[in-house]
Amino acid sequence: MGYGLSVSLVHPLLSYMARNGYRLDLFREAASFDMKLLQEAEARMREEEFDRLLEEASAFTQDPLLGLHLGQTIELSSLGILGYVLLHCKTIGDALAAYRRYNVILCSGIDIEWETVGQETIIRFNVSDPSRQASRHAVEGMVSSFYHIVLALSCRNIAPIRLHFTHGAPEDGEAYVRLFGIAPVFGRESNLLSVEREMLQVPILFSKGEMFSAFEAYAEEARARLLQGEAFADQVYRWIVRSMPAAFPGVQEAALHFKVSVRTLQANLKREDATYNRLFNKARMEFAVHYLKNPRFTVAEIAYLLQFSEPSAFQSAFKRWTGLPPGRYREMRL
Structure with a gap:
């Protein structure tokens, strides 16, 4: 996976622009860049975001060789x-x-x-x-x-x-x-x-x-x-879990959130032997297990809460995940 880049690399860019007479407040607004990020010494940013910042700076300064x-x-x-x-x-x-x-x-x-x-x-x-x-x-x-x-x-x-x-x-x-x-x-x-x-x-x-x-x-x-930091797949999984159950984001929404293309997101996950579908289904399974522990939810209601098209689709998926039908799983856990 990639580890992004240190936000400290933004400082030379801003210094270069300031020395050449460009107003950083106007650039910040034009590039939609949050300067507060620079206050975090250990902060990192995605390569794609830094590339975007360079492109914005090139356009702002009208320097094609920035x-x-x-x-x-x-x-x-x-x-x-x-x-x-x-x-x-x-x-x-x-x-x-x-x-x-x-x-x-x-x-x-x-x-x-x-x-x-x-x-x-x-x-x-x-x-x-x-x-x-x-x-x-x-x-x-x-x-x-x-x-x-x-x-x-x-x-x-x-x-x-x-x-x-x-x-x-x-x-x-x-x-x-x-x-x-x-x-x-x-x-x-x-x-x-x-x-x-x-x-x-x-x-x-x-x-x-x-x-x-x-x-x-x-x-x-x-x-x-x-290098011992959190894996990219773990970051994606945590974001999916935070999004649910209010939303069930697809890979396009994930790519937008992490400021990468769908292709790059999938490539980063593949390097960690992960896929978006597996992470998505893992999160779905965690929510299913959580709901099954609460007897007030029927299996059919859980299926619709997890946005399955019908209860039978949820039952098949849950059995594939755990080896047990949801009803049997509930009986064993309650």
Whole structure:
């Protein structure tokens, strides 16, 4: 499943807009964004919601390359504990490994992986959920910020060999050349940035081993705490239960509530070996058991309370769930 992203990533976006003279109160209204969310240090948001915010910011600023420009303003301090871990790695290769392991603390929507082929190290930026079409601003922002941070860590100019994006080409391609030194190729099968393999051995000048150990321990704790959090399937199930019995929400309503597409919701559940129908029926069964414990409800009344088309449909479903007809189940429990 995805773990969303830290709301701390919204701060660089708002700072970038404020520095460029845009009124945040007007943007907040235009984007329908609740600024109170930023007051919760541990709060996280769905990748789709952050993508929407980037699209809104691009429209508000009339900057079609917002992600690219935003990425160049990201500093190590913007990354929180991840930034401090990177700063105290021994080499760029070590920083790359740390980035891959601990980036989930900030964002689980885009992962990185790399391989060395001949004299070239190829770094790929993969959208974690293949069924989700990530915003070009999110992808370009991550690639741009990654490159900017590598330059800062190495204190040298590292020229890319190749730069590929999966999305289409914009009208202005010169901005990429000014930033990366090369023209990217658009419409490719993966987002990637490649450099000379020697880059992995470049030392990070200001690293301190004792500081790395301290910050890595903190990052490891934060990562473990996040990965042990509530599963997405559990969140969906709790929401279904809260909705019942006043409403019996379908998968479309669930997708709307969790701000994802139906396809993404189903993919997230599938990764946890769950389906919406199974969660829905589990909640229905829990309510059925609850009602059967109350003798004032007849089996027929329970069937209609649970929105079955007729009592026989409820009886068949309940027997499938528990192995017993509802009447027999009631006799054994009362």
